[in-house]
Amino acid sequence: xxxxxxxxxxxxxxxxxxxxxxxxxxxxxxxxxxxxxxxxxxxxxxxxxxxxxxxxxxxxxxxxxxxxxxxxxxxxxxxxxxxxxxxxxxxxxxxxxxxxxxxxxxxxxxxxxxxxxxxxxxxxxxxxxxxxxxxxxxxxxxxxxxxxxxxxxxxxxxxxxxxxxxxxxxxxxxxxxxxxxxxxxxxxxxxxxxxxxxxxxxxxxxxxxxxxxxxxxxxxxxxxxxxxxxxxxxxxxxxxxxxxxxxxxxxxxxxxxxxxxxxxxxxxxxxxxxxxxxxxxxxxxxxxxxxxxxxxxxxxxxxxxxxxxxxxxxxxxxxxxxxxxxxxxxxxxxxxxxxxxxxxxxxxxxxxxxxxxxxxxxxxxxxxxxxxxxxxxxxxxxxxxxxxxxxxxxxxxxxxxxxxxxxxxxxxxxxxxxxxxxxxxxxxxxxxxxxxxxxxxxxxxxxxxxxxxxxxxxxxxxxxxxxxxxxxxxxxxxxxxxxxxxxxxxxxxxxxxxxxxxxxxxxxxxxxxxxxxxxxxxxxxxxxxxxxxxxxxxxxxxxxxxxxxxxxxxxxxxxxxxxxxxxxxxxxxxxxxxxxxxxxxxxxxxxxxxxxxxxxxxxxxxxxxxxxxxxxxxxxxxxxxxxx
Amino acid sequence: xxxxxxxxxxxxxxxxxxxxxxxxxxxxxxxxxxxxxxxxxxxxxxxxxxxxxxxxxxxxxxxxxxxxxxxxxxxxxxxxxxxxxxxxxxxxxxxxxxxxxxxxxxxxxxxxxxxxxxxxxxxxxxxxxxxxxxxxxxxxxxxxxxxxxxxxxxxxxxxxxxxxxxxxxxxxxxxxxxxxxxxxxxxxxxxxxxxxxxxxxxxxxxxxxxxxxxxxxxxxxxxxxxxxxxxxxxxxxxxxxxxxxxxxxxxxxxxxxxxxxxxxxxxxxxxxxxxxxxxxxxxxxxxxxxxxxxxxxxxxxxxxxxxxxxxxxxxxxxxxxxxxxxxxxxxxxxxxxxxxxxxxxxxxxxxxxxxxxxxxx
Numbered sequence: 001x002x003x004x005x006x007x008x009x010x011x012x013x014x015x016x017x018x019x020x021x022x023x024x025x026x027x028x029x030x031x032x033x034x035x036x037x038x039x040x041x042x043x044x045x046x047x048x049x050x051x052x053x054x055x056x057x058x059x060x061x062x063x064x065x066x067x068x069x070x071x072x073x074x075x076x077x078x079x080x081x082x083x084x085x086x087x088x089x090x091x092x093x094x095x096x097x098x099x100x101x102x103x104x105x106x107x108x109x110x111x112x113x114x115x116x117x118x119x120x121x122x123x124x125x126x127x128x129x130x131x132x133x134x135x136x137x138x139x140x141x142x143x144x145x146x147x148x149x150x151x152x153x154x155x156x157x158x159x160x161x162x163x164x165x166x167x168x169x170x171x172x173x174x175x176x177x178x179x180x181x182x183x184x185x186x187x188x189x190x191x192x193x194x195x196x197x198x199x200x201x202x203x204x205x206x207x208x209x210x211x212x213x214x215x216x217x218x219x220x221x222x223x224x225x226x227x228x229x230x231x232x233x234x235x236x237x238x239x240x241x242x243x244x245x246x247x248x249x250x251x252x253x254x255x256x257x258x259x260x261x262x263x264x265x266x267x268x269x270x271x272x273x274x275x276x277x278x279x280x281x282x283x284x285x286x287x288x289x290x291x292x293x294x295x296x297x298x299x300x301x302x303x304x305x306x307x308x309x310x311x312x313x314x315x316x317x318x319x320x321x322x323x324x325x326x327x328x329x330x331x332x333x334x335x336x337x338x339x340x341x342x343x344x345x346x347x348x349x350x351x352x353x354x355x356x357x358x359x360x361x362x363x364x365x366x367x368x369x370x371x372x373x374x375x376x377x378x379x380x381x382x383x384x385x386x387x388x389x390x391x392x393x394x395x396x397x398x399x400x401x402x403x404x405x406x407x408x409x410x411x412x413x414x415x416x417x418x419x420x421x422x423x424x425x426x427x428x429x430x431x432x433x434x435x436x437x438x439x440x441x442x443x444x445x446x447x448x449x450x451x452x453x454x455x456x457x458x459x460x461x462x463x464x465x466x467x468x469x470x471x472x473x474x475x476x477x478x479x480x481x482x483x484x485x486x487x488x489x490x491x492x493x494x495x496x497x498x499x500x501x502x503x504x505x506x507x508x509x510x511x512x513x514x515x516x517x518x519x520x521x522x523x524x525x526x527x528x529x530x531x532x533x534x535x536x537x538x539x540x541x542x543x544x545x546x547x548x549x550x551x552x553x554x555x556x557x558x559x560x561x562x563x564x565x566x567x568x569x570x571x572x573x574x575x576x577x578x579x580x581x582x583x584x585x586x587x588x589x590x591x592x593x594x595x596x597x598x599x600x601x602x603x604x605x606x607x608x609x610x611x612x613x614x615x616x617x618x619x620x621x622x623x624x625x626x627x628x
Numbered sequence: 629x630x631x632x633x634x635x636x637x638x639x640x641x642x643x644x645x646x647x648x649x650x651x652x653x654x655x656x657x658x659x660x661x662x663x664x665x666x667x668x669x670x671x672x673x674x675x676x677x678x679x680x681x682x683x684x685x686x687x688x689x690x691x692x693x694x695x696x697x698x699x700x701x702x703x704x705x706x707x708x709x710x711x712x713x714x715x716x717x718x719x720x721x722x723x724x725x726x727x728x729x730x731x732x733x734x735x736x737x738x739x740x741x742x743x744x745x746x747x748x749x750x751x752x753x754x755x756x757x758x759x760x761x762x763x764x765x766x767x768x769x770x771x772x773x774x775x776x777x778x779x780x781x782x783x784x785x786x787x788x789x790x791x792x793x794x795x796x797x798x799x800x801x802x803x804x805x806x807x808x809x810x811x812x813x814x815x816x817x818x819x820x821x822x823x824x825x826x827x828x829x830x831x832x833x834x835x836x837x838x839x840x841x842x843x844x845x846x847x848x849x850x851x852x853x854x855x856x857x858x859x860x861x862x863x864x865x866x867x868x869x870x871x872x873x874x875x876x877x878x879x880x881x882x883x884x885x886x887x888x889x890x891x892x893x894x895x896x897x898x899x900x901x902x903x904x905x906x907x908x909x910x911x912x913x914x915x916x917x918x919x920x921x922x923x924x925x926x927x928x929x930x931x932x933x934x935x936x937x938x939x940x941x942x943x944x945x946x947x948x949x950x951x952x953x954x955x956x957x958x959x960x961x962x963x964x965x966x967x968x969x970x971x972x973x974x975x976x977x978x979x980x981x982x983x984x985x986x987x988x989x
Contacts, residue, residue: 204702208726248748250727250773285727286773419911467673468957472911519956529959562981564960566693567678608725609677609705 031095031129032120032140034321034351036363037383037401039123039435039453041487047539048113050550050578050593053157053165053191053620056119057108060139062539062552062576064121065485065506067559068108069530072606073613074193074212075242076254077109082123082455083481083510083531084136085462087407091139092130094234094262099133100279101296101329104410106139110240110256114167114189115218116141123485124455125405125431128365128381131325131347132408135429135459136481143234145222146171146183148628155591155622161198161613165191167622169218180225187218197613203603205611213241229267236260243288253291255282269306271323275299294333296411301326318354325349329411337417345408346370359387369408369426376406376426393441400434405459413463413473425475429459446492446499456482458513468517479528481510496545503538512563522564530607532557532571547581561607572604591622658716660738662695666944666951666964667737667987670980671707673958674725679707681720681740682964682979686947689975693961696720696733699740706730711987713737714759717787721754721766727773730754732766732783734790737989743790750792751783755817758807760830762787765812767802777801777820782812784833794833798826806847806856808869813847813856818887820844825858827872839872841865846889851922852897859891864900864927878920880904881929886915890941894969895948898922904929905937913937917952919969933971942986949974953983 032040043063051059057077060066066089067080078086086105091098093116099106113119120140127134151171158164166189173183193212200207216238223231237259244252257280264273277298284291304323311318327345349367356362363383369376381403389396407427414422435453462477487504510528515521527533534557541550555573577599582591595618604612657663665685672679680694680703697703706722706729713719718737723730728748735742753769764787770779780802784794800822804815810830816822824838825845839845843861850856855875856867866876880888882904890903898921905915915937920927939962940953950967954976962983966974 204700205705206729208729244726245728248728249771250752252727285775286771466911466957467959469911470907470913517956519954519960522956522960561676561678562673562960563957566961566978567981607676609703 031092031126031351032122033319034129034353034363034365035122035126035383036353036361036385037399038126038433039399039451039485041121041123043119043121045118048117048119050548050580051113052155052167052622053618054113055109056111056113056139056141059113059119060108060121061554062537063502063504065504065508065535065537066121066137067508067530067532067535067556070109070606070612071608072208072210072610073195074109074210075244075606076107078105079108079136079139080508080528080531081136082457083483083508083528084457084459084479085528087410087463088133088135088459089137089139090126090130090132090134091141093141093236093260094143094264095273095302096260096262096275096277096300097131097133098258098260098277100258100281101298102279102281102294102331102333102411104133104407104413107240107256109212109242110214110238110258111141112189112191112214112216112238114169114187115216115236115238117144117185118142123453124401124433125403125429125457126381127405128349128367128379128403129351131367131369132376132406132426135405135407135427135431135457143185143218143220143232145220145224145232146173146185148626149173150627151624153622153624155620157593157618157620159618160616162194162196163192165189165620176223179227180223183222183224185218185220188216190215202611202614205603205605205609207613208608208610209245209247211243211246213239215239230265232264234260234262234264250286251288253282253284253288255291256280257282270303271305272301272303274301292334294331294335296329296331296333299328316355316357318352321349321351323349331411331415333411333415335412335417336415337420338415341411341415343372343411343414345372359390361385365403369406371408371426373422374425376408377404377428379404379406389438395437395439397437398434399437399453402430402432405429405431405457409463409473416473419465419470419472421473424463424473425461427459427461427463427475429457431455431457433457444490444492445494446490448488448490450488451486453485454483455485456480468519476514476516477512478514479510480513481508481528483508483510498543499541501538501540503536505534505536507534509533526563526565527560529561529563530559532559534571546584548579550578550580552576552578569605572602573600574602574604575599587626587628589624589626591620591624593620593622594618658738660736660740661699662740662989663738664989667695667711667713667989668953668964668979668983669708669711669940669985669987670962671709671723671958671982671984673981674707677706677724678981679704679722680980681708681711682983683740684964684977686944689977691964691977691979693978693980695740696735696742699735700742702742704733707982708985709754710756710985712757712759712764713987713989717759719757719759719764719766719785719787721751721757723753727771728752732757732764732785734787746783746785746790746792750795754783755801755803756805758805758812759787760807763830765805765807765828765830767798767805767814769801769817772801777817777822780816782814782828796828796833796835798828798835800844802826803844804846804848806849808850808854808856811869813858815846815858816844818844818846825860825867837872839867839874846891848891848900849893850897851893853922855922857891857893857900857922859888859902862888864888864891866922878924878927880927890938892941892943894919894943895945899969901933901941901943901950903938903941904932917941917971919971934967938965939982940984940986942988943969944986944988946988951986953979953986955982955984958982 122138154168169187219235241255259278262275282291302325308317367379383401433455437451440448461475464476491500536555538553557571580593601614668682682691684691706724709721720733731747764785766783781795800820801817806813812828814826822844841860846859848857862882886906916932917934919933938952939955954963
């Protein structure tokens with residue numbers, strides 16, 4: 001309670017998902033509807049527009065407490081969400097988990113902001129809604145149908161170190177006949193990081209020479225009928241090539257290619273979706289012409305039905321979504337003890353949402369996963385949201401959630417030669433969380449939202465590539481992650497001026513609970529590696545007409561690099577400044593943006609013990625045409 | 629109680645050793661925090677480039693974890709493959725996970741202040757170093773980009789100019805070095821196809837005719853009688869360095885799956901210690917540490933000296949204690965355990981990640 005009051009005295013933070021008060025049938029592909037009690041943070045579209053030439057990790061580290069384990073600019077970057085490991089963040093593209101099935105994680109350096117239209121971050125376990133991997137939290141990427149008849153844009157960003165990014169897109173919508181309308185988007189991105197550092201050292205620490213090339217195409221097509229039907233097709237092809245020390249004989253290449261395709265069909269309350277995703281990883285050292293080539297195909301088909309159930313004349317109806325998802329994996333990986341391997345997974349789920357009174361919403365969700373040769377545990381969850389105060393200019397909502405989470409072992413964990421274990425068990429955990437959100441409609445002349453959330457997430461059978469067993473994978477650990485998140489957002493608008501502030505602080509205490517050999521006594525109770533106990537972020541902007549000035553701060557506490565916490569990387573704080581302005585004339589617009597990154601020239605180190613770049617600059621020009 | 633007594637007596641020995649050593653110095657006393665004691669080379673975790681050198685005076689049982697960072701404000705940024713010093717001049721071999729970032733770092737071994745370094749292309753994948761007179765010899769695998777361990781060289785370093793003056797080609801991934809009387813004996817890594825002991829004449833700096841061995845050669849050192857001992861596969865060979873003839877061959881009972889390693893001599897050069905290790909089906913490293921005499925007709929394998937496996941083994945010439953490195957994993961700090969030569973434990977000292985080598989000053 002002390003913490004809670006503290007949370008209020010420090011105006012802390014959050015944007016909440018909007019809550020529909022009337023019982024309606026929920027149509028389409030919106031899992032968030034059944035996540036009552038969980039915290040969801042939609043990222044503002046203006047923020048995504050501002051970061052259109054950057055990768056998703058830049059946006060997430062500026063606006064969320066997700067910690068990234070970064071090997072260097074343009075290099076591997078994996079997430080730690082609420083004190084969990086890189087395998088515990090589900091990344092969903094239009095509802096489909098796109099974590100690489102071999103690694104069970106996403107390299108966030110390969111996800112450019114240009115690849116999607118909407119971004120939401122859901123905190124905490126939501127495995128009953130999303131399935132495997134949703135243990136620490138989920139990143140939801142979505143495509144949205146265009147509303148503009150015709151829009152075209154092309155832009156280029158030129159950055160320090162001879163780096164540059166190009167991005168072009170077309171959005172279109174038209175009516176096909178009296179019944180059907182069509183809209184779509186075609187986007188293209190291409191980036192090259194040469195990382196040509198003028199000074200190869202900072203404080204005697206090397207800036208590792210690397211090159212990263214990234215390109216991709218996104219195609220979305222939406223057909224919508226007035227007779228409550230919708231068909232959409234989505235394609236996202238992306239290719240990322242990273243070369244370490246390109247001038248050396250022993251250079252190393254990692255090329256990550258993904259073909260993601262999806263077809264969705266909805267008629268009334270029945271929705272089906274089928275998807276094919278191919279993940280390719282090419283790795284080579286020395287001779288780059290003959291890489292180790294691994295290919296994994298994932299075929300996923302899902303069908304779901306929404307309906308309402310009457311549970312009594314005096315009671316509101318219950319919205320229900322029930323469905324099933326079938327996934328087939330086929331993988332050829334040089335490191336596996338047999339190739340190809342294939343695996344089937346099926347999930348059945350029942351999600352409910354009940355607006356019991358005008359103040360109370362509950363969700364009860366049930367899921368059972370079925371996997372070739374072993375089954376993850378039955379996965380229930382319950383969530384509650386209660387409007388404590390509902391006044392015109394002040395709202396207070398209390399939220400709580402309790403649910404099971406699980407993670408199906410990755411293909412590498414099961415099939416990697418010698419080190420993998422075909423009998424490895426799924427991880428299982430219980431996540432509890434409670435939070436308060438308040439909204440002041442007229443605070444300091446604007447709208448202020450604050451939130452405080454406490455969580456407690458214990459994960460058992462945590463798999464671990466055990467360094468004391470020659471990196472053989474084992475269900476070794478039991479990890480307890482617990483913490484507190486404080487967030488605030490404030491926005492004020494006058495006639496020509498708009499100003500806003502988003503800020504957050506997170507405490508993540510995450511530790512191994514069980515000893516398994518003599519020397520693991522040195523590890524028990526210690527903070528997990530690369531999980532900062534304290535992190536903070538702030539974004540402030542002020543906008544006058546079409547000119548916007550933004551300041552960003554990201555702070556990370558010390559990050560331990562060994563399990564016994566005997567070594568660590570120092571904490572750091574980074575400041576970025578962005579300025580943007582646009583000129584419009586006859587449906588055409590020219591947008592100019594300038595960025596100063598790491599303004600204070602802060603020295604900090606990455607996972608490889610190499611220096612990260614100091615102050616750097618970026619300038620972009622985006623030209624667009626809009627028919628409206 | 630017994631433990632305390634042992635500690636007290638070993639401390640007494642340590643103090644008197646320091647005393648004797650200090651009295652022997654005719655020059656002004658060297659100054660620095662690390663004038664006398666034990667240096668531990670920690671390989672660190674390969675991908676994290678977090679190796680270090682730990683240090684402790686013999687009379688202490690806690691170590692300074694990373695003396696290079698303490699003295700220079702900068703970590704070494706790689707795994708430490710070896711550290712050797714003579715007359716206050718030390719060289720550190722640093723292996724980074726990425727190509728082109730390996731180096732030899734020169735330090736004042738009394739203060740550990742960095743003086744210079746040599747990187748690629750002179751130094752690529754350095755493995756071991758010896759210092760003799762004004763020169764240092766460093767075995768290097770070369771870029772080894774194909775990970776086949778076919779190439780390699782010995783980098784000859786002039787300690788005065790701190791430059792590589794010559795690279796002597798040695799195939800198959802050169803590894804262990806033993807110097808004696810104008811000859812440098814060079815072994816090779818068991819990962820490659822090495823099947824000989826290379827001999828380099830340090831006057832001409834040319835490789836002469838090698839000694840053929842069954843499997844990769846691993847020179848241990850010269851015994852009290854001036855004979856060279858070499859491990860190759862499951863054999864230990866005693867070689868006459870005048871004639872290059874193998875005089876004695878002792879077998880190690882490896883049962884076909886155990887590997888011998890970490891050979892080291894006792895102070896009197898009359899016994900050899902080594903570790904015999906293997907991995908069980910769960911990937912756990914098991915093994916034991918054995919001892920045999922240079923005059924033994926065979927290696928007694930029934931009772932190990934210490935029923936434990938170590939990642940490093942060395943005998944302190946000053947006190948005669950056996951130092952053994954323990955690596956619980958590459959993701960946490962390791963320990964240096966001190967034993968008497970009869971295998972009884974003295975104490976255990978926490979050091980850096982993956983302790984594999986010891987240097988005594």
